[in-house]
Amino acid sequence: MGAPFLWSWSRHRLFSHCQREYWFHYYGARNGWRPEADPRTAEIYRLKKLSGRSQWLGLLVHEAAATVLRGLLWRRPEDEAALRATLLADARQAIAIARGQAPAPDRGPPVRFLALELGEDPGDAGWEETLADLALRFDDLMVHPVMRRLRQVPGRMIEIDRLRKVRLDGLRLYVAPDVLVDDGEGGRVIVDWKTGRSHDPEVVARQMAVYAWWVAQYDGIPVDRIKGLQANVPGREHLTVSFDSTLVDAVRSLATESIAAMVAPLPDPRRDQAPESAFEPRPVGDPACDRCRFRGPCGRADPRSDPKSDS
Numbered sequence: 635m636g637a638p639f640l641w642s643w644s645r646h647r648l649f650s651h652c653q654r655e656y657w658f659h660y661y662g663a664r665n666g667w668r669p670e671a672d673p674r675t676a677e678i679y680r681l682k683k684l685s686g687r688s689q690w691l692g693l694l695v696h697e698a699a700a701t702v703l704r705g706l707l708w709r710r711p712e713d714e715a716a717l718r719a720t721l722l723a724d725a726r727q728a729i730a731i732a733r734g735q736a737p738a739p740d741r742g743p744p745v746r747f748l749a750l751e752l753g754e755d756p757g758d759a760g761w762e763e764t765l766a767d768l769a770l771r772f773d774d775l776m777v778h779p780v781m782r783r784l785r786q787v788p789g790r791m792i793e794i795d796r797l798r799k800v801r802l803d804g805l806r807l808y809v810a811p812d813v814l815v816d817d818g819e820g821g822r823v824i825v826d827w828k829t830g831r832s833h834d835p836e837v838v839a840r841q842m843a844v845y846a847w848w849v850a851q852y853d854g855i856p857v858d859r860i861k862g863l864q865a866n867v868p869g870r871e872h873l874t875v876s877f878d879s880t881l882v883d884a885v886r887s888l889a890t891e892s893i894a895a896m897v898a899p900l901p902d903p904r905r906d907q908a909p910e911s912a913f914e915p916r917p918v919g920d921p922a923c924d925r926c927r928f929r930g931p932c933g934r935a936d937p938r939s940d941p942k943s944d945s
């Protein structure tokens with residue numbers, strides 16, 4: 635029987651980190667946006683939507699990359715200086731709104747930062763550093779060797795930052811390669827922008843192997859004709875990843891086992907509904923709880939206490 639949900643690496647990571655945090659994210663927050671939501675559900679939903687600063691910067695850089703590349707693909711190149719200015723102005727405004735220094739936008743929810751929720755406002759200087767970091771990442775992205783190469787062959791780009799729901803070997807998964815490119819020789823190149831500070835090449839290869847698995851099945855291309863390019867920003871470095879059937883098989887097994895572990899606590903595996911108590915919290919006193927966004931509803935605002943249960 636298949637899982638009643640779509641698997642992704644982020645889902646797997648969260649489940650591996652803390653099952654109770656996973657429950658808050660995927661079950662406890664459900665329908666928390668509705669006006670009739672009960673206060674706890676509404677609060678869990680609000681906390682789920684908080685953004686970490688580096689996560690937010692990464693999202694902005696990915697969106698900027700997609701905007702530039704779509705402009706090239708559609709033969710309507712972006713004015714990159716104007717794009718940079720808008721990116722930084724919008725980011726500055728988002729920070730001012732989040733800090734209560736500017737009115738909330740008329741449309742769309744404002745960005746809310748986890749740091750502010752935790753009472754860790756880095757102050758004016760800290761936010762200026764954040765904006766400088768964003769400018770650096772944008773500038774490095776625009777001159778990155780991988781971006782330069784894509785500019786030379788815009789017509790070969792097949793997919794740009796498109797989230798897909800796919801079925802692979804009976805499993806349902808999310809895949810979202812940043813860029814999928816025809817290599818001009820019957821193969822494919824998968825580009826992944828990495829905006830964090832450090833990356834383990836083996837972990838990156840496993841993450842990208844899911845994309846290779848999908849490309850091999852949907853395009854009928856042998857997996858050894860598919861390459862991954864992990865492009866790091868800030869910086870100008872990139873890492874080339876080769877795939878083979880052993881790596882893809884290992885990732886397929888991992889996804890299968892991960893899904894089985896996530897389905898096991900569900901009372902009815904055909905329905906994606908779960909009681910909170912079925913998903914274990916981390917041990918009392920675990921340092922991971924100190925920086926968890928769900929400390930309040932979990933009952934860990936005081937780190938010595940036990941989390942709440944719905945049982």
Ligand code: SF4
Pocket residue numbers: 652653654655656658915916917922923926927928929932934941
């Ligand atoms: S506070 Fe701790 S136990 Fe509770 S969800 Fe967060 S990490 Fe898990």
